[in-house]
Amino acid sequence: MVIPLYYIRFFKPPPDVVECNQPFSVVWTIETDLGDESYWQSIPVTCNIASCQDPSVRLRVFSDKTKTKKEVLQPWTKEIKLDYNPMRGGVVCTRLMIESTSANSSLQIVFKLGGKTRRHPVWTYCGLFENNDCLWILPAWTCPIKLMNPTKKSQRVQISLPEPVSSQQAERILTVPGGTVRICEDAFQSIARHVWDCGLGMCSYIFQQTQKGILDFNNKNLIELGSGTALVGIYAAQCSTPSCVYLTDLPEAIEIMEQNVALMPPQNNVEMVVKSLEWGPIPEKTSWLEMPVDIVLLTDVLYNQGSHDVLLDTLDWLVQKQTKILLAYKERNPDERVFFEKLKQRDYQIIQVEEEDLVCEIYWIQKNSYNDL
Known part of the structure; x- marks a missing residue:
């Protein structure tokens, strides 16, 4: 049986470089490899810090309603729940912020299918979504994000930091015996x-x-x-x-x-x-x-x-x-x-x-x- 495959894809990936406590947006969707069809049902999606050597790093997400309500995420232990709602066009904007007591570190964030589900042995964190349909949902990793200390200006004055420049790429990660394969791809459509x-x-x-x-x-x-x-x-x-x-x-x-x-x-x-x-x-x-x-x-x-x-x-x-x-x-x-x-x-x-x-x-x-x- 051929099982359909859908991709979590970034329309606007996170930045490559961001300051501590600097909010940034990630725009994402769930669609086919050609990008010609978005998935038509609600799906539970989570995001979390996937790789980071700094245990003080925390990830915050801001709710769509208040822009201030936030959840705290500790690396490796907790996932932030997100909503994919095709009734709103199938495109989701998630506002995130990274906190750390020691900057100058690097991390990646993964967006993947939430809940307990069958995982694919090769496509890392790829989950089998079984509702009315049965399909694979392929996760998306950010490229490594360089976390920098806040600028002196933003430390002295309580100002809203500007939105950092988004990356142009994302990563897919596959499992091989004894390791992983990391593959960069462009965020924009190309062959x-x-x-x-x-x-x-x-x-x-x-x-x-x-x-x-x-x-x-x-x-x-x-x-x-x-x-x-x-x-x-x-x-x-x-x-x-x-x-x-x-x-x-x-x-x-x-x-x-x-x-x-x-x-x-x-x-x-x-x-x-x-x-x-x-x-x-x-x-x-x-x-x-x-x-x-x-x-x-x-x-x-x-x-x-x-x-x-x-x-x-x-x-x-x-x-x-x-x-x-x-x-x-x-x-x-x-x-x-x-x-x-x-x-x-x-x-x-x-x-x-x-x-x-x-x-x-x-x-x-x-x-x-x-x-x-």
């Missing part, structure tokens, strides 16, 4: 700089199969085409120990791929290579692709039918005897499925994975002449 259903579905599949001992990327060379935020390639590198992972996309995605690679733990010894690659016949400059590719990762790359032929051209020169293709696909338009017919015309065999609780379709693909699927 290459967002986390999508297929990326999360692919990571969940990789986790399940590696835990069962069925899937083994150890000492393999992986390449991801259309990496976007690089979620899948980074997750594969931290879930197993491949020799090298090539992350590729168009030039506009290079910055966020490099940003997310930089968030990987320093003890990870997998070689990560970020490169710009335009799909089509083999380009002249591919000297960076030194070793034969064992696994090609494709995640949500079929939405543009105009790119199907050049994607197939790319696969034709990448695929060798040992190469297998792992594809995660979610139908946006029925016409996209012509890609599978084109694969067969180019002598590829396609096997669909049958697993429970998938949020997308998963396929293994290999050339018939090399087939051992």
Whole structure:
């Protein structure tokens, strides 16, 4: 059964830097990965400090009615209850303030589904909302917030501090054996700089199969085409120990791929290579692709039918005897499925994975002449 997936998403994230006792606003909603549909029922949501080394830090929330009523939150122990009400347009403005006896610390705040609920083993803090519907609600983390001492002016004079400048990004966090994967994404709508259903579905599949001992990327060379935020390639590198992972996309995605690679733990010894690659016949400059590719990762790359032929051209020169293709696909338009017919015309065999609780379709693909699927 395919379970729908909705995202808590920041329209206006918290600031990257804020003074102690300086109020700030967070504007958020709950919507699909495309942002084309907000969730239509009330949902219990909570926020809390998710990571902070300073035990004196407190988070305050101001009510919509009085703007002064507040709750006190101690790190790690208490969650602040928020209301998601689709009757008010599905967009919520939450006013927060951070208190601390010692500033110059850093923290993150997480917005997630409240209440006792089934949690996903891979998508950290992702909860299964079971009311009239059954759907996953993916949480959103703020980027690290730098907490500063109040300015001398605001200490001397009782003034209302101006609203600090909001961040332009948020984080999604996934669980791997022995650690986590942190992925930054842009708060505004974009194609290459967002986390999508297929990326999360692919990571969940990789986790399940590696835990069962069925899937083994150890000492393999992986390449991801259309990496976007690089979620899948980074997750594969931290879930197993491949020799090298090539992350590729168009030039506009290079910055966020490099940003997310930089968030990987320093003890990870997998070689990560970020490169710009335009799909089509083999380009002249591919000297960076030194070793034969064992696994090609494709995640949500079929939405543009105009790119199907050049994607197939790319696969034709990448695929060798040992190469297998792992594809995660979610139908946006029925016409996209012509890609599978084109694969067969180019002598590829396609096997669909049958697993429970998938949020997308998963396929293994290999050339018939090399087939051992």
